[in-house]
Amino acid sequence: MPQKIIILGSKGNLGGKLMEVYADLRPAGWDREELDVTDEEQVKPKLKEFKPDLVINCTAYNDVDGAEEDRAVAEAINGLAPGYLAAVCAEMDAVFVHFSTGQVFAGDNSQGYNEDDVPSPLNTYGRSKLMGEMEVEKNTEKYYLIRTAWLYGAGPSSGKKKSFVDIMLDLAKKDRPIKGVDDEFGNPTYSLDLAQAVRAMIEEKKPFGVYHLVNEGVASRLDWMKEIFIIKEMEVGIVPVSREEFAGKRKAKRPQYEVLNNTKFIKLRPWTEALKEYLK
Numbered sequence: 001m002p003q004k005i006i007i008l009g010s011k012g013n014l015g016g017k018l019m020e021v022y023a024d025l026r027p028a029g030w031d032r033e034e035l036d037v038t039d040e041e042q043v044k045p046k047l048k049e050f051k052p053d054l055v056i057n058c059t060a061y062n063d064v065d066g067a068e069e070d071r072a073v074a075e076a077i078n079g080l081a082p083g084y085l086a087a088v089c090a091e092m093d094a095v096f097v098h099f100s101t102g103q104v105f106a107g108d109n110s111q112g113y114n115e116d117d118v119p120s121p122l123n124t125y126g127r128s129k130l131m132g133e134m135e136v137e138k139n140t141e142k143y144y145l146i147r148t149a150w151l152y153g154a155g156p157s158s159g160k161k162k163s164f165v166d167i168m169l170d171l172a173k174k175d176r177p178i179k180g181v182d183d184e185f186g187n188p189t190y191s192l193d194l195a196q197a198v199r200a201m202i203e204e205k206k207p208f209g210v211y212h213l214v215n216e217g218v219a220s221r222l223d224w225m226k227e228i229f230i231i232k233e234m235e236v237g238i239v240p241v242s243r244e245e246f247a248g249k250r251k252a253k254r255p256q257y258e259v260l261n262n263t264k265f266i267k268l269r270p271w272t273e274a275l276k277e278y279l280k
């Protein structure tokens with residue numbers, strides 16, 4: 001059992017859930033105010049002073065369209081910081097946990113992607129996350145690199161960027177039909193389920209390496225949207241549209257199948273069950 005844990009990005013969607021899941025072990029939660037992870041000069045002394053044996057990095061630049069214009073910022077947070085965080089962990093002999101995305105893959109395989117498939121990102125966000133993966137693998141051996149997809153769960157009161165689920169609930173109040181993309185697919189994943197799986201994986205001392213952790217099952221954006229309104233018993237007009245119709249509104253290309261296959265760890269529950277728990 002780790003004795004001293006730091007969760008970086010502790011006020012984010014996943015970081016917040018990890019703080020809850022690890023509450024009994026009293027982790028330190030650091031967000032931007034405590035440590036800006038792009039400030040390399042600060043990272044090493046601050047971590048070394050704390051002497052953690054487990055560092056979980058949930059910091060990220062997650063604005064997929066914004067990254068097309070803000071490449072340097074995306075690369076600093078997603079690409080470079082994980083590398084020197086991993087290097088300090090190696091020096092301290094601490095385990096390093098880092099998260100990546102299904103958007104490191106090209107998204108043209110309808111069967112989804114296994115952990116050892118070859119990445120080939122389509123957009124700047126995906127390239128910055130892939131850079132982070134490579135930096136982690138280069139700088140430490142004791143790492144868990146966990147790819148996930150279509151994350152939600154922080155709740156609208158977190159003050160953070162709203163997830164797809166909360167945006168849909170907002171749109172439903174506007175009394176206008178909502179457009180749902182019916183030919184783009186992913187694994188909607190509840191951040192609480194992911195956080196619990198991460199802790200279980202570490203405690204089971206699974207071999208270090210790359211893992212895919214998502215709620216089971218595949219949905220289109222349209223399926224996801226419909227399920228939200230079924231669970232909430234809301235009657236909302238929905239218009240199916242294609243990715244192509246949406247393309248003009250997005251600066252970044254999206255993979256058609258952001259589908260991850262978990263072939264290495266216990267499977268998480270189906271996405272519909274997790275969504276029900278979040279919304280009830």
Ligand SMILES: NC(=O)c1ccc[n+]([C@@H]2O[C@H](COP(=O)([O-])OP(=O)(O)OC[C@H]3O[C@@H](n4cnc5c(N)ncnc54)[C@H](OP(=O)(O)O)[C@@H]3O)[C@@H](O)[C@H]2O)c1
Binds near residue numbers: 032149161
């Ligand atoms: N969200 C998704 O759909 C999704 C999908 C696949 C993978 N992932 C990955 O899952 C992980 C967790 O994502 P999430 O959705 O929980 O992210 P999130 O809600 O955006 O949380 C990220 C946290 O990191 C903080 N942060 C950003 N830049 C920082 C910096 N330079 N120094 C210190 N803190 C900083 C953010 O603070 P500010 O709010 O002040 O920026 C925020 O509190 C990430 O690695 C992400 O790439 C997410």
